[in-house]
Amino acid sequence: MEAASAIHRPAWLAGLAPLAVLAVAVGIFVALDAPGLDRIGVPQEELAVERTVLRPGEIELHVRNDGADPVQVRQVIVNDGFAGFTQTDEEIGRLAAAEVTARYPWIEGERYELMLLTATGATIEHAIDSAVETPDADLGFYGLMGLIGLYVGVIPVAIGMLWLPWVRTVDARWMRFLLAFTIGLLGFLAIDALLEGTELAGEGSEALGGAALVWLGAAGAYLGLSAVDAWLSGRREQAAGADRPSAERASGERAAFLVALGIGLHNLGEGLAIGSAYAVGSLALGAALVVGFALHNTTEGLAIVAPIARSGRARLRTLVLLGLLAGSPAVVGAWIGASAFHPSAAALMFGIGAGAIARVIVQIAPQVRDRAGQLLSPLGAAGVLSGLVVMYLTGLMVSV
Amino acid sequence: MWENPVSRRKLLGGAAATGAALPALHELIPHQGLHGGPSSAEAAIEHHRAAHRGSGHLGAVGRVDPGSGGLDPTAILRDFDEGTLADGVRRWEIVAQDREIEVAPGVRYAAWTYNGRIPGPTLRAREGERLQIRFANGSRHPHTMHFHGIHRDASDGVPGVGPGNIGPGESTVYEFDAMPFGIHLYHCHSTPLAEHIAKGLYGAFVIDPKDGRPQADELVMVMNGFDTNFDRSNEIYAVNTIAFAYMNEPVRVKRGELVRIYLVNALEFDPVNSFHVHANFFDYYPTGTRLEPRDFTDTVVLGQGERGILELRFSYGGKYMFHAHVSEFAELGWMGFFEVED
Numbered sequence: 057m058e059a060a061s062a063i064h065r066p067a068w069l070a071g072l073a074p075l076a077v078l079a080v081a082v083g084i085f086v087a088l089d090a091p092g093l094d095r096i097g098v099p100q101e102e103l104a105v106e107r108t109v110l111r112p113g114e115i116e117l118h119v120r121n122d123g124a125d126p127v128q129v130r131q132v133i134v135n136d137g138f139a140g141f142t143q144t145d146e147e148i149g150r151l152a153a154a155e156v157t158a159r160y161p162w163i164e165g166e167r168y169e170l171m172l173l174t175a176t177g178a179t180i181e182h183a184i185d186s187a188v189e190t191p192d193a194d195l196g197f198y199g200l201m202g203l204i205g206l207y208v209g210v211i212p213v214a215i216g217m218l219w220l221p222w223v224r225t226v227d228a229r230w231m232r233f234l235l236a237f238t239i240g241l242l243g244f245l246a247i248d249a250l251l252e253g254t255e256l257a258g259e260g261s262e263a264l265g266g267a268a269l270v271w272l273g274a275a276g277a278y279l280g281l282s283a284v285d286a287w288l289s290g291r292r293e294q295a296a297g298a299d300r301p302s303a304e305r306a307s308g309e310r311a312a313f314l315v316a317l318g319i320g321l322h323n324l325g326e327g328l329a330i331g332s333a334y335a336v337g338s339l340a341l342g343a344a345l346v347v348g349f350a351l352h353n354t355t356e357g358l359a360i361v362a363p364i365a366r367s368g369r370a371r372l373r374t375l376v377l378l379g380l381l382a383g384s385p386a387v388v389g390a391w392i393g394a395s396a397f398h399p400s401a402a403a404l405m406f407g408i409g410a411g412a413i414a415r416v417i418v419q420i421a422p423q424v425r426d427r428a429g430q431l432l433s434p435l436g437a438a439g440v441l442s443g444l445v446v447m448y449l450t451g452l453m454v455s456v
Numbered sequence: 457m458w459e460n461p462v463s464r465r466k467l468l469g470g471a472a473a474t475g476a477a478l479p480a481l482h483e484l485i486p487h488q489g490l491h492g493g494p495s496s497a498e499a500a501i502e503h504h505r506a507a508h509r510g511s512g513h514l515g516a517v518g519r520v521d522p523g524s525g526g527l528d529p530t531a532i533l534r535d536f537d538e539g540t541l542a543d544g545v546r547r548w549e550i551v552a553q554d555r556e557i558e559v560a561p562g563v564r565y566a567a568w569t570y571n572g573r574i575p576g577p578t579l580r581a582r583e584g585e586r587l588q589i590r591f592a593n594g595s596r597h598p599h600t601m602h603f604h605g606i607h608r609d610a611s612d613g614v615p616g617v618g619p620g621n622i623g624p625g626e627s628t629v630y631e632f633d634a635m636p637f638g639i640h641l642y643h644c645h646s647t648p649l650a651e652h653i654a655k656g657l658y659g660a661f662v663i664d665p666k667d668g669r670p671q672a673d674e675l676v677m678v679m680n681g682f683d684t685n686f687d688r689s690n691e692i693y694a695v696n697t698i699a700f701a702y703m704n705e706p707v708r709v710k711r712g713e714l715v716r717i718y719l720v721n722a723l724e725f726d727p728v729n730s731f732h733v734h735a736n737f738f739d740y741y742p743t744g745t746r747l748e749p750r751d752f753t754d755t756v757v758l759g760q761g762e763r764g765i766l767e768l769r770f771s772y773g774g775k776y777m778f779h780a781h782v783s784e785f786a787e788l789g790w791m792g793f794f795e796v797e798d
Contacts, residue, residue, distance in 0.1 A: 130518075130562030130563045131561065131563055136787060137784070171691070173563055173684065177682070177684025
């Protein structure tokens, strides 16, 4: 009888059955207030400060409830003194966000320690190392961030792409070296992105995933790019048919496109870092910054043109688009970083960048193989190592 | 701490310092243009005005309502408990109780109390009287009552001597003679000592000289603090427990009348506390054990457990501040007003 009735139901219903049972079980459990599980201990009150906005006479904290219990902020202490304040929510629920604004005559450049005192007497502490007014997001500000993004992202990448004519002249052996070199510098960027993402995740809300966000982002980007690549290659093969030169060109452009996309995602993270540093006044805008980034990022231009060097004439339009894809995210990142920085989101972005770069490395690695089919031949290994070293050294220009 | 998030950002900051040779970016783009402000001078003045608009604020946000589980610091000021005198013996009943107290607006503290209040009742006797204090422990933890004074060890209220620790549900009687005259204190002496005191087990203990003191408007002020997050430093400071209580409800006194303050420092974790009154000076009697003042001053500094008697008269009407001259304590709650009326 049962079997007979089951035949008439669609098969997917059976797949939903456990979910329905789970929903009912959870409903009963909650309705009975978790029978047998008495809550012990004191409330766990945790708030993560995700953003600080300073205006004349005001310090605004954007907080997110990171703990297991609701948090009620009842007093605000700034530098060992009670301060007047307002808040958007009397009670901040789990994972909910709120704004707490203290009235305080802060002075530029000085250090402030804030303490949010909750109804139970617990304290959430937050330090502002050097108080600087948060810039207004007006047109001039966006202009400035755009200019910085241009200087550190678009222009260096474009300059680096000017290596294309030279890259065309090198023989197959040195071409393999150049591609290995590209892998080395991409590898450096991936490691850099993972480290920065992990560091940022530590400052964001742990309840939102913490460092797992970086790795999820990386996995997501890797899988996503793999799918895009498979789709692109399927289409191109259909279109090109047996026309071998055009198929080769398509494959070169595809690799260049992926490299540019990976670098672009990384530069988005770099822009975020610059923009948010500017917003809190810890970015000293100056020539050294621009020069350092120019050297550091010019090599990225080389990485983009290396895959297309062997595949005949590249159209100028394609080159410009590749350059913009790799460089312009720095501009967008700077805008976002300076006006709406969020550590957990930034950590995710860095993870995505790292994952994309990892996929790109896998993409170009086969071209490094020598005639014997060895990937890490002495020449290949030397290339990768050179890439890492050059990125490390030019990175010092930014860091000294 | 996202001010300092990415290592690169620190790197960026340093980067500029090394590159003085080329014109800096901020020189190419005038800073004022970024904010769309008028001239830099006007902007600076506007910044200054805005910055100080909110700075008239002194104290916490909101106030503690004495009716809703709080204490009434104004009542505590003039509340002297003389117990009952019968057959030449003065007797009190004191019960230790665990109780939640709102120590600053909206902030509740799980306190340990004598008779449900912090500071505990101000016990008052006359020099030479025989005193009996029946102490019952209604708390969930062992406690004692240790009195400052001159007495036998059995009535000293320390663990291991005489009745020692009084466990939950147990009781004892401390008996001794009131001496010497002065302003003293009593507190719990169970270990860990700092915790038992800091949670609220202390009170003022006044012994009047045989011939009394001149008629005055008498006030008790017990300086204390609360470590609400258990990091062994205080988040909240006060006189008579509730932060900023006398800012909201000033201590009312009469112009020209002698005001006598029994001042006790029951603060834990901070080695010193102080008392400062504005626009006036006072005679100071350390520990109140001499009838001659040692000092005529406007500020006294007291170590832990130290106390004294202050006598002053206000010559003018109006509102006069008093607070710890440890400014940090003042801004964290130990601040109030006298309101002098004709």
